[in-house]
Amino acid sequence: MTAVQSPASAWKIAAEIVDPEIPVLTIEDLGVLRDVRMQGETVVVTLTPTYSGCPAMDQMGDDVILALTAEGFADVRIDFSLTPTWTTEWMSDAGRQKLEQYGIAPPGPKPTSGPIPVQLGVKCPRCGSLRTRSVSQFGSTSCKAHYECLACLEPFDHFKFH
Amino acid sequence: MSAEAEPSVTVTDVELDAELTSTGLVASADEAEYALRIGDDSLILAQQLGWWISRAPELEEDLALGNIALDLLGHARNLLHFAGTALGKTEDELAYFRDEHEFRSAWLFEQPNGDFGHTIARGLLTSAYQFELYTQLAASSSPGLAGIAAKSVKEVAYHRDHAVQWILRLAGGTDESRSRIERALINTWPYLDELFRDDELHDRFEGAPRPSALREPVMSVLRQVLAEAELDEPKTTESSGDGRHGHHSTYLGPILAEMQVLARRHPGASW
Numbered sequence: 001m002t003a004v005q006s007p008a009s010a011w012k013i014a015a016e017i018v019d020p021e022i023p024v025l026t027i028e029d030l031g032v033l034r035d036v037r038m039q040g041e042t043v044v045v046t047l048t049p050t051y052s053g054c055p056a057m058d059q060m061g062d063d064v065i066l067a068l069t070a071e072g073f074a075d076v077r078i079d080f081s082l083t084p085t086w087t088t089e090w091m092s093d094a095g096r097q098k099l100e101q102y103g104i105a106p107p108g109p110k111p112t113s114g115p116i117p118v119q120l121g122v123k124c125p126r127c128g129s130l131r132t133r134s135v136s137q138f139g140s141t142s143c144k145a146h147y148e149c150l151a152c153l154e155p156f157d158h159f160k161f162h
Numbered sequence: 163m164s165a166e167a168e169p170s171v172t173v174t175d176v177e178l179d180a181e182l183t184s185t186g187l188v189a190s191a192d193e194a195e196y197a198l199r200i201g202d203d204s205l206i207l208a209q210q211l212g213w214w215i216s217r218a219p220e221l222e223e224d225l226a227l228g229n230i231a232l233d234l235l236g237h238a239r240n241l242l243h244f245a246g247t248a249l250g251k252t253e254d255e256l257a258y259f260r261d262e263h264e265f266r267s268a269w270l271f272e273q274p275n276g277d278f279g280h281t282i283a284r285g286l287l288t289s290a291y292q293f294e295l296y297t298q299l300a301a302s303s304s305p306g307l308a309g310i311a312a313k314s315v316k317e318v319a320y321h322r323d324h325a326v327q328w329i330l331r332l333a334g335g336t337d338e339s340r341s342r343i344e345r346a347l348i349n350t351w352p353y354l355d356e357l358f359r360d361d362e363l364h365d366r367f368e369g370a371p372r373p374s375a376l377r378e379p380v381m382s383v384l385r386q387v388l389a390e391a392e393l394d395e396p397k398t399t400e401s402s403g404d405g406r407h408g409h410h411s412t413y414l415g416p417i418l419a420e421m422q423v424l425a426r427r428h429p430g431a432s433w
Contacts, residue, residue, distance in 0.1 A: 052236025
């Protein structure tokens, strides 16, 4: 197979890989895809983990390797980098909109710091009400909190600020 | 008793080289010792918290304690991996093939789960400590340690919030919940002091915070939380625990036995 072996074309392919837990978000939307460069014949793709223990990271790395290999890149390496530290502020606007349409409230602004934090209201992705309450800061994956809407009474996930 | 007692597990050769090359940073001997101590703290606590999954008082707590355990396991993996670059070992070798006296975790982390109150009291002390530790360590002159700390502190902030919310709820709840959290704090408090003791490592290695520098900020947060919950600071005698030099309580052995049995029974197993 012939392919243009450039970092730009490799980025385009890697950027289409989705989060296995939230398949509407690509790793580019998430801000997990940090860098793609050529080192000789090797494509080096740098990813940064969302959460330290996130089990989806290995899957994302494997998916990038498979996709690039299928497009003719023979030698692919994944580097995981912790610095600079991933933040939800890197999430694209397109990613935020897709999350909300998918039924997950997107991350908001930074909450106040201190041992007893205060956070702004989170909008219900189903009915749009701000009358919601946090059930737990921990949800179905590391990145999500568990909320409940007091207007439409539906439970929902919130991609929490990080 | 029969051949059926042997589970069917695919055993492959242990591949050591693959993992060792995954980051460019190689730790010095002192960085490795520092990383091992705090990495073992997280590993042991992660292993303990996993027990609560399916046993917590409510489903949301199964998820919360499970997620906290997962974060801690992530911190432990990063720290043990980094330590392993100096020791020529993988994170799995360090986690599964060291014996009790080779672990460097502090006694607080091996204290039993107890009732939910004890798990929350222990969680308050560990998260208040780790929050301050990682906050200071993020400014370390060691890029390896600083990177892991900057990542970890954001997650520990959620762990501390979880513990604080529960302390307030239990202290302000029924007579029973209040007396249980009081008792849990009294039983857990003696293990704080060990976290703040300097030793020869900190005299040699100045690139990371001295434990004694964490005492005031950690105690100040704990006192703030106790005041908010209208709880008295426990007046207890400090434990003489010395996990940082491999001297552990009787609690660590059974934790390790459970954590390590599969890896030791089937070295290199994958599924």
